[in-house]
Amino acid sequence: MWRYLIPIGLFGALLAFFYLGLGRDQQTLPSPLIGKPAPAFELPRVDDPSRTVSSQEFAGRPYLLNVWGTWCPGCRQEHDVLLDIARRTVVPIIGLDWKDDLELAQRWLRELGDPYAVTAFDSEGRVAIDWGVYGAPETFLVDAAGRIVHKHVGPLTIDIWEEEFMPKIAATGSANE
């Protein structure tokens, strides 16, 4: 007799899952690199392409890696926030200019202000692939030991900076300084 209740039982379980699934963020993908060593890179600099910048230069201290492009509206949106964060001099911000035009990028930084300690020029997107980048803007927090501890997809806001990044910076900072 009880087997006639199986269909409605299964249906109820299904509804419960749907309820749990509603309203979840579909756009953002979790990064498999959290907790792993940040991929090393060596790329030409946007301000002076004859020189290179490498991840080695920042070993031993925490830093932010911000992926951007002049073609990306969200990056324009977060640019002022980045300038604000840079002014607070908590950690250096390294820019990764992704699949961009060099001249446009240089003009962008000249005209809008340069929040970056240095900007790397990833014209072919290989470094971006290594970092698992799929949509600009993306911002990574790397700790002093060179591990990626946080990733944010989408334009930064001061709230996100204070709620997501600052606590993690404090945690890694105090452990290493």
Next chain:
Amino acid sequence: MRLLLAALFLAVCMHDAHAIDAAPAFDDPALQARYERLTHELRCLQCRSETIADSNASLAADLRRQTRELIAAGKSDAEILQFMQDRYGDYVLYSPPLAPRTWLLWAAPIALLAGGMAAAVVVIARKSRLPDTDPNDPGLGGS
């Protein structure tokens, strides 16, 4: 904000000028077949309803190039898929990797077939012992 991102993705992805390379990736048909198979198993992360073989997103073109280079470097299919998985997670693979959380998914086809057949056998065995018709509702007969 998510809406803006979604709109941007949609704008890139809803146009269907498919990811047409300027030339076949490999002259060797065996390598070309591997390239085609792999690019059809990887999901484009910008145009998420397409494989990187069919997507026109710039990321798809970059990942196709990466696949080509890895094949040319002699990597096996498993190594190439692992390369992508390490950077983008399980999401990038259209064939879900076998792990405890996907055991149910992968076991389901055989389990349902076997279970269904077993249940059918039990029911048929029972039914074969019953009389031909039910006097309450003999059915309308015919062919």
Next chain:
Amino acid sequence: MSAELGHFALILAFCLTLPQAFFGLAGAAWRRPQWMALSRRAAAGHFVFMAVAFACLSYVFYVNDFSVLYVAHNSNSELPTFYRFAAVWGAHEGSLMLWLLLQSLWTLAVVAFSRSLPVTLTARVLGVLALLSAGFALFTLMTSNPFERLWPAAMEGRDLNPLLQDPGLVVHPPMQYTGYVGMSVPFAFAVAAMLEGKLDSLWARWVRPWATAAWVFLTIGITLGSWWAYYELGWGGWWFWDPVENASFMPWLIGAALIHSLAATEKRGLFKSWTLLLAISGFSLSVLGTFLVRSGIIESVHAFANDPERGMFILIFLGCCSGAALALYAWRAPLFRSSAGFAPVSRESFLLLNNVLLVAATLLILLGTLYPMFLDALNLGRISVGPPYFTLAFMIPMLPLAFLLAPGMHASWKRASFERHKKLLAILLALAALLALLVPTLVYGWRSVLTVVGLTAALWIVLSSLIEPIERLRKGHSLSAGVLGMCVAHLGVGLFIVGAVTVESWSQEKDISLSPGESAEVAGFRFDMVGLRNVSGPNYEAVESEIAISRDGEQVAVVRPQKRTYRVQTMPMTEAGIDNDWNRHLLVSMGEPLGDGAWSLRLQYKPMVRFIWLGAFVMAFGGVIAIFDRRYRQRVRSEATSPAAADASTA
């Protein structure tokens, strides 16, 4: 003004569902013939107001009234008139209006074609259908009003998505929705039977044409969708196991199982429990499909809307209608057990296996579609489940089923001895295997054992579905529409499998760049880029290339693919150039200009691809034939159709 009129008509349509529901259900429960008659009138009135509302929405599209938000989002004054009407259902709000209109049409059809049914049953069916309409109407009015105004009005509309500006948009959604909504009729019949406490073989006879009709429309809708995507997108694929495609396929599989289960219930009074559950599941899957597409819970390029609020409403609706039906099932199903049996080898056994395998396939597709959502909801990460999984999972139950079709068609009820057809079936199987092995290998080359196995099953089905018609015609026996329909439909299945297996095994493609004067070769065909020119369309600009296709020096075809840029949405789009022939398609799609007149092109060879859609349409045609069987139009004497006699004879 017309928008307000339409809005008002929609509200009235909603209001009329309430008396339709009340008088139908209460009238049947308390045996009041006047109430039941009132229910029918309310259904007719509901249709009228729904038609007016839909007409008003069409009108505001026709006159380019951009003060209506929905029109501003989905149309444009340069949009050809043809597409302006189709744009009505091009997005979420309008598609709901289409759903409601079709629901009212199916209800009207039930009113019109139920003369030979007991009044109480019809009244209950109308009552249930009214509740479904009420739910959807409320959803539309409360969360998705297509008549909302935009103030100040837009000067121009955002234009219909260029991908939708194609004749496919005019036919695919209406057919698809007619199928989805049509599944509500067997659902309503099932609920009505459970409410009445009576489910017998007569009931099955009445429901069968409705189930078949809904399934036919689903078949046509899905086939048109596949065909449209194939030629519109030019990617050469005909099925991607996208969540929305799966959402349409699952009701189809259950519908197919339902038709077969109803056969057993009609002929022998068996499988009542199965039939009930299948009828309930069919419509539930239709609503589930609607939920998946509009709630944002699943990622899909087809997704209409990404709105958890709307999703919640549909979830509640789904919970109510399917939950109530399943609760009724738990209560009433024990009543409907049959004490009849059948031999291990019999038509009934084959139908049981058919049910089991089709349901298994449906469950697997459901599992694969929802699995990423399950894991995410349990915080176990994000995965993707795509064609590699679905193709394997689908084939596992379907391959055995394909081989059961031929003998199943010829099995007799109660005990099948296959006396007449044993030898013939065996010969045809051997013939099928031989043909499957030799013909494709000689024409295309060896591929794999699986290919031969698949083609053997397909050819066996094709050959054996011809046995019955040929035999009967030769002996001068009559061939009822029911039997003919069955044979034709199964023939369609065989043709479909031939197409699917051949295309998946032997298609070839090549990406290459060509400038005028250059050529490339695929599958023995030579593609010459003859020239390029600019073309102007009503709302787009395009570059068109002329490609001459030849074989062994002889010209076979000239195709003219285009790369279009639509003026309003500035989306670039490819129109593939396709050369059709009965046994293959040749496709050319344009990619990007590479400078100096060179363009990247995708050249594709698709053998036997037409059989996919041909087979599916033949399946649908078989269903249509079966609906016209004379026995559905007979008044059955043993069941009273007048209310007075119903009082006396029904328990």
